[in-house]
Amino acid sequence: DIQMTQSPSSLSASVGDRVTITCRASQTIRSYLNWYQQKPGKAPNLLIHSASTLQSGVPSRFSGSGSGTDFTLTISSLQPEDFATYYCQQSFRTPTTFGPGTKVDIK
């Protein structure tokens, strides 16, 4: 299976901060990388697919980049509703696998 890692595992930030989360795959996954946001007690919500394509309805402050093995999710100006856990997911090989998550909380 392709192993996904994320860093940091958690971070504290303030409203208005620029936040960057990194995801790394154990082998190349080209651009087959998706990002999700999950709030407590809720299902994950798709933010970005194919490494950099914003899912319909997702605010433009979210962006994704990368290819191969290294990817980033950036929130350009953190909003109160963005405090959540973020997961990456590779869809290059079956079984699809998820990263362990990055929890973003309030500083």
Next chain:
Amino acid sequence: QVQLQESGPGLVKPSETLSLTCTVSGDSINNYYWTWIRQSPERGLEWIGNIYNTESTKYNPSLNSRVTISIDTSKNQFSLKLTSVTAADTAFYFCARGYYRGAVSFDYWGQGALVTVSS
């Protein structure tokens, strides 16, 4: 508006079979990769498997021998059966729609169903 809703027992005894159903509304179940994913503190988010085009299934090799996913197009539902459960199968179980755009991402999810394995 596409909606998914899981249903089934919240408590299953060890060695028995976990059964969940996902009811899809707002879309036809004849397309897309209809998927089961579970989440636990120990394993994180884990893909269980999917069914595509009403009959083609793929399962996580780690669960392959215990999993069956089936579909009932007349009811717009798909189902999960996981046999011989143990405490390690305790988790939130989500159904999701897998949308293929070169590769698959999960764009709609059910709210999740907590299944506890305990005697």
